[in-house]
């Protein structure tokens with residue numbers, strides 16, 4: 001927690017809005033996507049999906065494959081409480097939708113489904129996209145799957161696997177957008193990044209959640225942005241994004257999202 005507070009102070013000091021950005025690629029991304037205030041009709045689906053989970057009184061026995069929760073103790077958790085305390089926030093969910101739409105991503109990978117708040121945002125970004133989402137806990141995934149069906153989200157393929165096994169079995173697949181939202185451990189996150197280098201192309205984007213969750217996550221993020229394959233990297237505090245566009249000079253941006 002101290003690490004997060006200290007990092008946030010540093011972030012605010014270093015961060016820029018659109019005015020300090022001199023790269024046309026990043027400027028367009030900030031103005032046309034990050035700061036896009038359009039009220040997309042798809043936002044209603046995100047709202048209804050969240051509402052359905054928020055009013056779900058059932059309990060699920062969760063097996064956490066990652067770093068565990070800072071909120072919950074024990075494994076039996078109420079669906080409504082998981083969404084309230086540990087689910088992706090509304091603003092981020094909308095941003096994930098906008099990112100997938102902006103980049104016109106067609107083949108998408110999410111590591112960490114949980115109850116599917118991120119998955120639904122990716123799914124409604126383009127009904128013809130293929131969304132692959134990976135989750136280790138079978139009970140959580142079953143609940144997410146029930147809701148995907150209820151909301152007629154037919155472009156989602158679920159994979160009940162640990163991330164490492166999924167990545168080892170999918171070395172040839174190329175993804176346009178990859179969202180890494182689980183297992184907030186620095187060493188393993190760095191391992192996922194290295195393994196995912198096989199799955200990216202020139203225009204792929206990788207999004208890492210919670211890069212300031214702990215010192216080791218921040219250290220992993222620093223190593224990721226220093227990697228020779230990465231050209232543009234963007235720190236929005238909650239998320240770190242990396243790009244591999246060979247036409248861009250290597251450059252790091254710290255951006256406050258509007």
Ligand SMILES: C[S@@+](CC[C@H](N)C(=O)[O-])C[C@H]1O[C@@H](n2cnc3c(N)ncnc32)[C@H](O)[C@@H]1O
Pocket residue numbers: 063064065066067086087088111112113114115116117118119134135136137140161162163164181182183
């Ligand atoms: C923060 S939650 C994901 C939140 C979700 N993306 C959302 O939008 O609400 C992380 C999830 O990743 C799963 N997870 C963590 N580490 C994993 C691993 N190594 N393999 C498989 N699943 C893992 C956890 O079980 C948990 O459900």
